[in-house]
Amino acid sequence: MLHGREHAAGPARVPERAAVRAPARVLPLAKARRVATPWLFMLPALLIYLGFLVYPVVSSLALSLLRWDGLSADRAFVGLGNYQEILFNDPVARIALRNNIVWMVATVLIPTALGLLLAVALNQKLPGRNFFRSAIYAPGVLPLVAVGLIWSWLYNPTFGLVNQVLEWVGLGRFASGWLGSPETALGAVIVTGIWQRTGFPMLLYLAGLQAIPNEQYEAARIDGAGRWETFRAITLPWLRPMHVIVVALGVIEAVKVFDLIYSMTNGGPAWSTQTLATWMYFNMFQYFNIGYGSALAWVIAVISIAFAIPYIRSMVRR
């Protein structure tokens, strides 16, 4: 459809170019066409973006100021009441906030450090390094639900690999039903998250390491710098732009965490693994606290936006 319209615009180009030399003879039609062209190109994107991103986002901000079950006519404006409830009164939201912070620290720090270590190791010419790289990243391509189910099996009290390994190394007395107990469930899901996420920082750091000029290392070698000194004085500083990206993307992922929790523990046992996103989902679609759920969603959004801005700025600057 668009093609036909644009095609018809073809012949009109000739007078338009003549118009550059003689501004007095600008054809109004040609001018209208030139003004309209960019907007016609952007029309489908603008419509979808406005209808299914901008409108829902703005509308949910309004919803977050209401107390409403989503169906009945009984909706009350409560202002920032929902936010107050989340931050000060709701014990589950408090658990969720705390869990999100723990999750964030663990699944950003550990995969980042581990990914950096692996990238430096795999940046050398080692036999089988392509195999190592793809094996380490493999969990990253799977649906998170599948990752969750694989690890539910590993945590199986009777047959799971985790307890089996503990028994093999003589720590059998620590075997437990990892996902079934409030003390260990969050940690167990976090380990799963680390397994799933470590490959990505590794890939990014490997790309970053490619950009370090070899002369830097040669100069260091001539100066007699050791491995650790070279790493600290050259590798780390050169990777600084990459740290920003790795950490920002990690935090944005972490604040949204939903799939792994939903598929492994469903927020339990005893709310011990609730996160902002699962608690939001429960409120929206199981308890029908639409306003409260929307406020929880906006707490997620605010944290995510705060960390996305430096990342976006670094992307645009390139």
Next chain:
Amino acid sequence: MSVTTIGAGRTARRRRLNGWDALVFAALCGFVLLWLAPFVSVVFTSLRSRADLAMNGVYSLPQGIVLENFVRAWDVGGFGTYFGNSLLVTLTKVPLGIAVAALAAYPLAKLRFRFDTPVFIFFLIGLAIPIHVALVPLFTTMRQIGWLNSLPSLYPPYIAFGLPFQILVLRGFFDQIPDEVVSAARVDGASEFEIFWRIVLPLSLPVLATLFIIDALHTWNELLIALVMLSSERLRTVPLGLLNFQGQYSSDFTLFNAGILIAILPILLLYITMQRYVVSGLTAGALKE
């Protein structure tokens, strides 16, 4: 696999005897063995009979290879339906979304017009917004237009939330196509759409492929929107189907693991055969290069 890598390691070590490299190599071997253990656990369980599992547990070689688990998991799990739905959505939505993004990115990169920068920033804002905040209004909209509980309900949110990133990447790429190429075509009387279609897009095939890979993975693996929009069994995508499978069969251990393996095998095989593209695509995407 481990045999060949160890063999390769030995020859390399003979070539340049370096204690440090050998140490790093050994550490990596250990690490990767640990890293792949979850897959081994799933494979070993799914190949056993129930009696074999009860007798010998998971971590010994299976008594015999039993494929019956896979046949049963495929039948009772309904994986054919899930694969069909996910494949349909991925193969149609991903090209559609990228086409919409490319159309929008072209004037932002190659045409001067009023408000071009504000429009670009307007699209970029979406990059920071998690889809969580849109769930309820999207649900309501879909109910109003009667698309709720149908596969088409996935398309608008997926496309809308994919646009910011794709427009950013495509605009960056289109920007690097020399302006002379475009203006030469304009002098020859080509319309803007012809320039876009015949010149700019063919020059952008690498970046389009990159975006395709990233978006296909995201679409295939997406849970939250699908969970909210779809309720019928026959509409389930792979992640939804897996959740349902877990709900029904997680205590039938051999069957359960066969189901997991069925669900992840296609994507793992695709990843192994195309890993170079997947890896470079994902890296380039995050870094926008």
